[in-house]
Amino acid sequence: MKKEFEYIVIDALSFxxxxxxxxxxxxxxxxxxxxxxxxxxxxxxxxxxxxxxEAGMGRYDVKIVPKSGVGEMAIIIEFKIVHDNKSLNNVAHEGLCQIEKKQYRAGLQDEVKRLLEIGIAFEGKKACVVGHLLHRTEDREWIKSL
Incomplete structure (x- = not known):
């Protein structure tokens, strides 16, 4: 997804x-x-x-959740714009950290067993996508998948 998304931004958006x-x-x-x-x-x-x-302690940018019986995976995405000469990668990681810090996972239905969290940073026509996959334990805790 990372490479394809970054290519689409370059190809489709105008400077x-x-x-x-x-x-x-x-x-x-x-x-x-x-x-x-x-x-x-x-x-x-x-x-x-x-x-x-709104979710948890803030407002996420995009959340994609399965309808009942459709699947077990949800996606939360946070967008960031690069400012002050920061690197695309660092800013994308800031978005990823914001998802956890602001508890955007709150309210996900129990049927969701896997969660893809994605931070996307933009600068002009450049984009950087970072993320991680988590799975929910029987104790309802989220842990990073290997």
Whole structure:
């Protein structure tokens, strides 16, 4: 997914769509809408796609959860824009850490046994995707899969 997603951003978005090298807060809205458009196809496969909803101690960007009986995997995605000459990779990891720190996993239905958490950083037409897969134990704890 990482390579394909990064390629799609380069191929489909215009440098001017995202504010060029001066990407600001408005650029996050462009990236968010662009990504939401890509991820909404999951609805055709029995998933529910939520955008900008409260969970835990904050508001996630995108959450994709299975309808009852469809599957056991959910996805939480956090978008970040690079500022102050930080690296794409570091900012993507900040998004990934935010998912855990703000407890965006809260409220996932018990049927969800696997969770893919993804941080995506953008800078102009460049993107970096990082993530990890977790699974839920019988004690309802989330642990990273190997």
């Amino acid at each position: 001017y769509d995202v504010g060029g090298s001066q990407s600001g807060k408005n650029a996050e809205n462009v990236y968010h809408a662009f990504c939401l458009g890509m991820f909404v196809v999951a609805r055709d496969r029995g998933y529910i796609v939520h955008s900008n909803r």
